Amino acid sequence: MAESSGSVKAQTRRQMLSEFWFYFSENTGAKIGLFVFIGLVLIAIFADVIAPHAANVQYRDALLVPPVWQEGGRWEYILGTDAVGRDMLSRLIYGSRFSLFIGCVVVAIAVTGGVTIGLIAGYFRGWVDMVIMRVMDVILAFPSLLLALVLVAILGPGLTNAMIAIAIVLQPHFVRLTRASVLNEINREYVTSARVAGAPPFYLMTRTILPNCLGPVTVQATLSFSNAILDAAALGFLGMGAQPPTPEWGTMLAEAREFILRAWWVVTFPGIAILITVLAINLMGDGLRDALDPKLKRT
Amino acid sequence: MSLLKATDLCRHYEVGGGLFRKPQILKALDGVSLDLEPGKTLAVVGESGCGKSTLARVVTMIEPPTSGTLLIDGKSVRQGDPTLRKTIQIVFQNPYGSLNPRHKIAQILGEPLRLNTDLDAAERRRRADEMMERVGLRSEHCERYPHMFSGGQRQRIAVARALMLDPKILVLDEPVSALDLSIQAQVLNILSELQSDLGLAYLFISHDLSVVRHIADEIMVMYLGRAVEAGAAKEIMDGSAHPYTRALISATPVADPARQKQRIMLTGELPSPLDPPTGCAFHPRCAHVTDGCRSAAPVLEARGSGAVACFNPL
Known part of the structure; x- marks a missing residue:
């Protein structure tokens, strides 16, 4: 009996997974995005193995060496070196760690906070809802980067504070999304049915309603992941995020600002890294939305 | 002794109130009395919007009555006795909305027990299996999700869930109107069987008099x-x-072509x-x-x- 129920369970899970993959893989962009993202994760994990040089070693004999394919380029420094002789490729590889770390932490904070607050607002309605949603409206009324900048200015510059600031800025989207889903679900009959069965409010919120609201939140979380990376890079560029000599892509851009005309590679490559990462995650998020949205599903 | 006794039950809603406007009062239920004996079926009929479903919601304690008294099993609901929850349960009209889509049938059936009793998981599962067979489904179905069942099967699962706590009264809020005709008969037969086996009292809400004629x-x-x-x-x-x-x-x-209508x-x-x-x-x-x-x-x-x-x- 236990064995058969286990196999049925595994079977339904496999079936759900294959159905998910079917809808996800219909979207070519999403597939490409997924592969690029997996590649990025692997690069971040194995940075120590892949990177030809350490991130912060300065080679005094190789200041602003151009990439290999240009005249004066050297095979030791494939993508060239920056103004103090650090290998660009190695710094970009180590930088992927920071970007993914920022994305994960920011999304985790924003999702936990946002979903909890949204659930409370949607479940209790009334004045609680009023107060929460007006506060969220106020946060949304500020340009997001400006607000993050102000928060970092208050908290003090640094990667941790930048992540907290970005999480606070992204949070209202999750609050609104969760609240809307909760309002949608709370009047469904299965919720009433759980209430008739004697479910207390906390049980209703976390066990009955929440699992049915997570689809759109998942999609928003992927899209916020790229937003977080972008905002962190912007804060880094403005000198409010990760501090030098951290090989964070935005910070690298800021350090290279003065050489923009003399050495194009010091600004171009970090920019391209940010672009590719954000694009890949956004494509993946689109595919995820298509795969998870029941309205787009054909039966 | 009557199992369910309602006297002058009212349920009023305030609607359309604004900051400067007084809300209007909507009298969804305006002084209804009823009396339900054990083992009997009382059918409540009427058009859409006549207050049938509001009556069901008030009687099952989903909403409090605005005025009037409601005695379930001789006890007043106003005292908020939690054991009354076990006495009266409800089956909803739409079997596609009344089962939590993220839960397996075993969880759906076990939930009322989990919330109201101290039974362990194995015992809850055993009772869920038993109840599935009682409503004519197989106990293996417990491992499936609601979307894997047809409307009639889902409605039987909804009935099974309502019966998990051994209630004495079952409120059936248009239990068959979302199903097609052949499935209606199947569900109605199961309901009649359960009534005679368990001595249940039904409050059967419907707009379909041919169904009511059959069961009330x-x-x-x-x-x-x-x-x-x-x-x-x-x-x-x-x-x-x-x-x-x-x-x-x-x-x-009426299916009788000779009859003058x-x-x-x-x-x-x-x-x-x-x-x-x-x-x-x-x-x-x-x-x-x-x-x-x-x-x-x-x-x-x-x-x-x-x-x-x-x-x-x-």
């Missing part, structure tokens, strides 16, 4: 939040006294409960209306074994 012992006809006629099912189906009941019955299709056509719509007509609420649509109907509202008066609220009963 007593009938209460509602119009705009009030009962207009009540009595034994046979008496009402064969010779009702209220013009509205007559019209409802004449609108039920005398359809009583009602004109107009159900009036808005926000602005009910003066006097008898039914007078704008009634063929037998007199001046008295327009000025005063009739109350339920005993007639035969039942009661009717009409000045000119037929």
Whole structure:
């Protein structure tokens, strides 16, 4: 009996997974995005193995060496070196760690906070809802980067504070999304049915309603992941995020600002890294939305 | 002794209130009394919007009544006795909405036990398996999700869930109107079987009189939040006294081509409960209306074994 129920369970899970993959893989962009993202994760994990040089070693004999394919380029420094002789490729590889770390932490904070607050607002309605949603409206009324900048200015510059600031800025989207889903679900009959069965409010919120609201939140979380990376890079560029000599892509851009005309590679490559990462995650998020949205599903 | 006794039950809603506007009062339920004996079926019939479902929600303690008293198993619901939850359970109209799509059937059936008893997981599972077989499904189905079942199967699962706590009263809120005809009969048969096996009392809410004829012992006809006629099912189906009941019955299709059909056509719509007509609420649509109907509202008066609220009963 236990064995058969286990196999049925595994079977339904496999079936759900294959159905998910079917809808996800219909979207070519999403597939490409997924592969690029997996590649990025692997690069971040194995940075120590892949990177030809350490991130912060300065080679005094190789200041602003151009990439290999240009005249004066050297095979030791494939993508060239920056103004103090650090290998660009190695710094970009180590930088992927920071970007993914920022994305994960920011999304985790924003999702936990946002979903909890949204659930409370949607479940209790009334004045609680009023107060929460007006506060969220106020946060949304500020340009997001400006607000993050102000928060970092208050908290003090640094990667941790930048992540907290970005999480606070992204949070209202999750609050609104969760609240809307909760309002949608709370009047469904299965919720009433759980209430008739004697479910207390906390049980209703976390066990009955929440699992049915997570689809759109998942999609928003992927899209916020790229937003977080972008905002962190912007804060880094403005000198409010990760501090030098951290090989964070935005910070690298800021350090290279003065050489923009003399050495194009010091600004171009970090920019391209940010672009590719954000694009890949956004494509993946689109595919995820298509795969998870029941309205787009054909039966 | 009656299992469920409601006296002058009212449920009013405030609607459309703004910052500077006084909300209007919507009387969804306006003084309904009923009495349900163990093992019996009381059918509540009426058009959409007459307050049937509100009655179901008040009786099952989903919403508190605005006024009136409600005794379940002799105990008043106002004291908030948690054991009363186990006494009365509900089955909803839409089997596609009443089962949590993220839970497996075992979880759906086990949930009421988990919330109300100290039984461990194995025992809950055993009872869920047992109940599945009772409603004619197999116990292996417990491992599946609701979307893997048809409408009729889902409705049987909903019935099974409602029965998990051994209630004495089951409120059936249009339990078969979302199902097609052959499945309706199947579900109704299971309901009758369960009633005779477990001695359940049913409060059966429906707009479909051919279903009601099949299952009810007593009938209460509602119009705009009030009962207009009540009595034994046979008496009402064969010779009702209220013009509205007559019209409802004449609108039920009968599968007998030889029968001469005398359809009583009602004109107009159900009036808005926000602005009910003066006097008898039914007078704008009634063929037998007199001046008295327009000025005063009739109350339920005993007639035969039942009661009717009409000045000119037929």
